[in-house]
Amino acid sequence: MNKGAVILQDITKSYKTVKALTEINVSIEKGELFGFIGPDGAGKTTLFRILTTLLNPDTGTATVAGFNTITDYKAIRKIVGYMPGRFSLYQDLTVEENLKFFASIYKSTIEENYHLISDIYRHIEPFKHRKAAQLSGGMKQKLALSCALIHKPEVLFLDEPTTGVDAVSRMEFWEMLKKLRSQGITILVSTPYMDEAALCDRVALMQNGHLMAIDTPDAIIKAFGLTIYAVKSNKMFQLLTDLQSIQETEAVYRFGDVVHYLNKSSSFDPAKISQHLIKAAHTEIIVKQTVPTIEDSFMLNMRKSDSFNTQGNDN
């Protein structure tokens, strides 16, 4: 039996009147690269703070590598690495001093675990005498990851490591994570970028403190259940409103340079889209069936959960 690297059972947490997490249940396997995908305010940071023993849940239990987050917090702190969303290293220490500091509080040395960080640290090593405050955003990120890894943690928590990072640096960061996973480290990562879900072994789609879906990215896409048509025409602005008036429309929204159209009816004939648009004086009409992405799935899940809770928002 695999006892799971991280287990959350019925975790609930509120801040005064705001429910940050509601009955969170998820089990993450050892060696997994697991993503919590959701926007700001979804509860990702609260979840990570509970798992890293910085915050206690109101109810429920959580374990990391078999240790309880409340009773065994000291044991957990020794075996996890944590990279918070906000840069939290010492700005007035140099790159090397920061790394040495984190190694020494875990009674380790840079040399002992250099193999773990070499791929990442190599990029910033030429600047090892520079103060952390003077590093660029990308370099700070690499230093923070090195510091979170230097004591060879069993479980690594990365809270929004790629927020505000450009598309190329994000790709490079995920390549680093893949390499780390191959070293057997369990990695929990949170991100608001839906496209990064595809790079995880499994993901949880998270919104307003709820987990809307937990599965492999492929399975989430397979479970989508509706056909998506990618539509283009000469009048992209009007396309949204014109498509909305087709009978039994489930959703219409922009998606890059096309509009995604979904219909509720299982017997929907896509020829209707073109017919409808021709009547509305569109030309250069293109209608193609397309594969759903995690972002499509996230939005469908959001609509489903919106119809359950009547908190009255404007979506």
Place this chain on the structure above:
Amino acid sequence: MTTDRQNVIEVKNLVKKFGNFIANDHLTFEVKQGEIFGFLGANGAGKTTAIKILCGLQSPTSGEIKVAGFDVYHQTNLIKRNIGYMSQKFSLYEDLTVSQNFEFYGGIYGLTRKQIKERTAYFLKKLEITHVAGKILKEIPLGWKQKLAFSVAILHHPKIVFLDEPTGGVDPVTRRQFWEMIYEAANDGITVFVTTHYMDEAEYCERVSIMVDGRIEALDTPAGLKQKFGVNSMNEVFIRLARAQSAEQ
């Protein structure tokens, strides 16, 4: 697209140096009235520096730059009066109510009491949040705040609004609603100058420039850029350009 629209931003050979470091290396471009202009680039490419100069917050080292018809060397106060700005970090006052935030910013931009009242009512109605006008900002959902910050940034109907990663961390539904607001503003004649790390949003812009290492390496419509690089998405265009640069280093 009409071609007779006026230029509201004119940049010729903008150079900004910090010591030996060249943050902006001879940038040249124009933005037209009512255009949605995407200003993209990797972290550290020099976008923020250029935006600060265009907003009149920093002087360029050299170059001829006019924003809303005013010169960035001597007329920075006039520039500031004619632009709106919203940053990735939430820029409203958390412990003021929604209405008070409108009032405060309206006052700063010199609107009359009557104008503030009318514009506030207009935006509250448009965002369908009239019922929370008296709530302090801390208490309203995150998705609304971003849209509210945008409304405040265009409260005084500026000629240009600068949006610095306005949709970072925003859910996919709200992100799209935000872009609908951008379209409306542009339709209303406000020029939108926007930066983003979401490459699908680059597709929503009329024209896009991509900065690499202090220079503008590409500037065209999204369709034009995709055609030029022979790829299917703006993501691929971006990666081609930015990757080429990181390989050089």
